[in-house]
Amino acid sequence: MRDLAAFTKILLALMVSINSFLTTEPLVLAVFLGAEYVSVFFLTKKKSAARALAMLFVFACMLLGIQLLCGSSVTLSLLSAMRMAIMANSMVLVLFSTKTQQLTAALVKQCHLSYSYAFMVTAIFRFVPDLLAESHSVSEAQACRGYKSGGSPYNRMRSYMMLIKPMVFRAIARSENMAVSLEMRGFGDSSRRTFMSETHMVVVDYAAVAFFILFSVCLLRFL
Amino acid sequence: MIEIRDMTYGYNEEKKVIQNVSFSLRNGEILAIAGRNGTGKTTITRLVMGLLKPEQGTVFFDGRDVTQSPAAERSAVIGYVFQNPDSQIFANTVLEEAMYSPLQHGYSGKQAEEKARKALREVALLEFAERSPQLLSRGQKQRLAIASALAAEPEVLILDEPTSGQDCRERVQLLRLMRKLNEEGMSILLVTHDMDILAEHATRMLVLEQGHIGFEGKPAELFSDKEKTEALGLELPEAVRVSAELGLPICLTPAEIYAKLVRRTGTHA
Amino acid sequence: MQNIRFQEKKGEDLRWITITILFLAIGVILRMVSPNIGGISLNWNIVMYTLAIMLCRPSAKQGFGIGIVSGLVATMSSKAAIPYVNLVSDPLAALLCAMLAGRYVCRIRLFRINLEPVLLVFVTTFISGGSFVLLTKIILSLPMNVFLFAMLPVVLLVACLGAVAGQLLYHPADRIFNATASNQNQKKFSMKNVNAVIPKGSFTVVTGANGEGKTSLLLTIAGARMDYFEDMKDSRLVVNGIDILESSREILKSKAGMVMADYEGQLVTENVGDEIDFSLENAGYTVEKIQKRRQEVLEMTGLAGFGNRKIVSLSGGQKQRLAIAVMLALHTDILLLDEPVAAIDPEGAREIYTLLEDIREKYGTTIITAEHDLKYVLPYATQMLVLEDGGLKIAGTMQEGMEYMYEHDIYAEAIPLQTKIYLELGELS
Incomplete structure (x- = not known):
């Protein structure tokens, strides 16, 4: 899957999700689900992807349980649990096989999302590890002043603000410099922008999409 | 005051950041911790504070074993001031910020305010008590962080790179404050990579080297040995270098140099 | 006006x-x-x-x-x-x-x-x-x-x-x-009597206590516009032959790049190569040109081979070098740095300054840094601007600048000990 264009992967994920609603046959869904599990082996980050899929599997089982408890029929419950798993898995597969930069390039170039928004998505992921370290140092600093959490939900929320506020305040201060620096780096006018990570659809991509359509039609028609 | 015995700590099995380290902070001294980047200076202070649990070893406070008590509890007797004050400031006013710690330690609002005001006076921020802490300068924020630690009336203060981000004026003020607190009886554990500060203010120093203590003793002892200082990855303090250049006996502070120069030339500046 | x-x-x-x-x-x-x-x-x-x-x-x-x-x-x-x-x-x-x-x-x-x-x-x-x-x-x-x-x-x-x-x-x-943003609007900050000529290929340090306008001066040269900063009165500032106060922001933005004090906030992508590409992509360069330029600036800043590294995994000094590389990618004429070594250990600080001197020598880049501590910049800077009370007190060589600071007691705390003692010895003898 890593050789396909980002847009192709998005397309495949969408198609498999839509397909899961075109049938009420558990067997067909099982085949789609199986195909997803098999494709994990073609990924570079097998382990972490498998772990994510395993978590979703547990989640699907829980959904199944809740429905049975609420009195749904076994088939219906099984159908919705499998649909959920198929959709969630398809997203995981796209994410684990594509670089964020490639995804945003596909979103801008092929899905016509405005570049500002695509940029925001990548930048958010860039700052997550930094802010995670910051949240750690904030909680250490507050622990050194006797911070303990506990008590009623409202009190807990109030004392939890101790940890959030310094981060929010620092973010506000930082956002001003960031805005200036973005402007200095020519951010804003996206019409003439180059996209280094743009992945174009080539023969393999069209073939993959065609194959998938054929495969699904056969499944939906003859099973 | 504080004694660390046979402390070992590692983020993973193979590499130990700290290995079998023992030292003590004596009553009323300024003990400085120095060493290359990544030698575990802040790991040690975090262990002392209880922010990290040691794999092995014991922490004694006044002869009591406090290894198992968490940081929040230890903060009643040990004040920890972090490098960046922005990572703790949350309140609407300076006073409220300084009151937090005593409130957490079970004092009533009135007592907490009293203690906070006393601490703010100590760091010369009392006139800003009703202001928003966000409008303070970087140096003032750092002093506020010190005041919030002082408000709990600890017996030991841990300062982690207390002068970072401050200009030379603010730095002088902060060091003067540290000295004053020390003279009033506060024991201080100081982490710094600024050898000038260390030479001028530390009673004793520890140099970490690959998880061990590479040197323990008086700054003058280490800095009179240029090779050893450099082998431990430290630079000589400016005063030491300048005094050597001027052909004076080794001086640790600018004041010493001036005193010796005046004696040599026989004039008064 | x-x-x-x-x-x-x-x-x-x-x-x-x-x-x-x-x-x-x-x-x-x-x-x-x-x-x-x-x-x-x-x-x-x-x-x-x-x-x-x-x-x-x-x-x-x-x-x-x-x-x-x-x-x-x-x-x-x-x-x-x-x-x-x-x-x-x-x-x-x-x-x-x-x-x-x-x-x-x-x-x-x-x-x-x-x-x-x-x-x-x-x-x-x-x-x-x-x-x-x-x-x-x-x-x-x-x-x-x-x-x-x-x-x-x-x-x-x-x-x-x-x-x-x-x-x-x-x-x-x-x-x-x-x-x-707006609170300071009511009491806008402005400077006066900033008269200086900074020649091409020179290494200048701007010094003064915090809050004296070092950052505002750099931002002005970089062509950035801050809400709180109003004007420079009775001033004429020439950098690389460009009359800064009489030029449009577009021109300044194309000539000068600035590394902010919070350089980490300036880095907005996940890995080193992408970060450099970001500015070049914004400028609309072709893919080939971007690849070539990326390689060049990584080599200029000693980061060759780091192209695929995650930014989170870099040390403070390396991040600072990346921020410099990012600015160099588009602007090699004027490089402005706001307290580049404030958050870096002594060894890293020396490396940054050696690197800046290298860049200046090889590419003729004009380097202007703001520093409240002159210790690390002393061996490299040739020119000095001293700010106090919302104005420029002196522009001259390092020696002239420090003598002036000493004599007039203007931010004299910052004069490195060695210089201070020699100045004092001069007085003693």
Whole structure:
């Protein structure tokens, strides 16, 4: 899957999700689900992807349980649990096989999302590890002043603000410099922008999409 | 005051950041911790504070074993001031910020305010008590962080790179404050990579080297040995270098140099 | 009469973008680390983007965009049952939120407390969460019982928690937001008597205590426009032959690059190569040219071979070098640095300055740094500007500058000990 264009992967994920609603046959869904599990082996980050899929599997089982408890029929419950798993898995597969930069390039170039928004998505992921370290140092600093959490939900929320506020305040201060620096780096006018990570659809991509359509039609028609 | 015995700590099995380290902070001294980047200076202070649990070893406070008590509890007797004050400031006013710690330690609002005001006076921020802490300068924020630690009336203060981000004026003020607190009886554990500060203010120093203590003793002892200082990855303090250049006996502070120069030339500046 | 440099309006304000980025990143983290109450955790993403919208009051279209971003982030980071649903629920809620915020509909006061945050966060969270579970119910054809007695109550509870959090956070956040932007508007900062000529290929240090305008001076040269900074009166500043105060911002932006004191906030992509590409892509260079230029600047800054490294894995000194590389990619004429070594250890500090000197020598780049501590820059800088009381006190060689500081006791604390003693010895003898 890593050789396909980002847009192709998005397309495949969408198609498999839509397909899961075109049938009420558990067997067909099982085949789609199986195909997803098999494709994990073609990924570079097998382990972490498998772990994510395993978590979703547990989640699907829980959904199944809740429905049975609420009195749904076994088939219906099984159908919705499998649909959920198929959709969630398809997203995981796209994410684990594509670089964020490639995804945003596909979103801008092929899905016509405005570049500002695509940029925001990548930048958010860039700052997550930094802010995670910051949240750690904030909680250490507050622990050194006797911070303990506990008590009623409202009190807990109030004392939890101790940890959030310094981060929010620092973010506000930082956002001003960031805005200036973005402007200095020519951010804003996206019409003439180059996209280094743009992945174009080539023969393999069209073939993959065609194959998938054929495969699904056969499944939906003859099973 | 504080004694660390046979402390070992590692983020993973193979590499130990700290290995079998023992030292003590004596009553009323300024003990400085120095060493290359990544030698575990802040790991040690975090262990002392209880922010990290040691794999092995014991922490004694006044002869009591406090290894198992968490940081929040230890903060009643040990004040920890972090490098960046922005990572703790949350309140609407300076006073409220300084009151937090005593409130957490079970004092009533009135007592907490009293203690906070006393601490703010100590760091010369009392006139800003009703202001928003966000409008303070970087140096003032750092002093506020010190005041919030002082408000709990600890017996030991841990300062982690207390002068970072401050200009030379603010730095002088902060060091003067540290000295004053020390003279009033506060024991201080100081982490710094600024050898000038260390030479001028530390009673004793520890140099970490690959998880061990590479040197323990008086700054003058280490800095009179240029090779050893450099082998431990430290630079000589400016005063030491300048005094050597001027052909004076080794001086640790600018004041010493001036005193010796005046004696040599026989004039008064 | 203001100088041409300050007559121009600020460009499009990008603050709503940067606030949203940082707030949503905080939201992602809070979802990961925050405690839950009885198994229910707060949807911090919604609280955070509502706060961002309330602070910046973007247009409805921008609000919708913020919702898409939040939806994409949720889709890409969460383990939600149905990933795509966020792409509908978040934009819907954010659009509504931006519309309500833009018209100040929810600004209702009760006992002198502004209840806008409570109401707005509640409405937004409820709309977002409500449409999320409604869509989930329909798509997975879940039974009505599950929807009414399990899903909806949870949404309500989360919305209530969110509203409390929003109320506690918004007011202090707003105060800070306005303190940095408009509060200072009333008492705008301006400088006077800044007369200096900085020749091409020189190494200049700007010094003075914090708050004396070092950063503002650099920003002025870089062509950035800050709200709080008004003008330089009775001044003439020439850098590389460009009359800074009489030139347009466009020209300055094309000639000068500035590394900010918070250089980490300047780095906005995930890995080193992408970071350098970012500016070049914005400028619309061709793919081949970008690849070539990227290689060049990585070599210039000693980062060759780091192209694929994650930015998070770099040390402080390496990040600083990357920030320099980023600026060099587009601007080799003038490089401005605001306290480049303030947060770096002594060894790293020396490396940065050696590198800057190398760049100056090889490429003839004019280097201007702001420093409140002259220790590390002393061996390299040839020129010095000293700021105090909102004006330039002296522009000259290092020797002249330090003598002036010593004699007039202007920020004399910063003079390195060695120089100070020689100056004093001169007085002694």
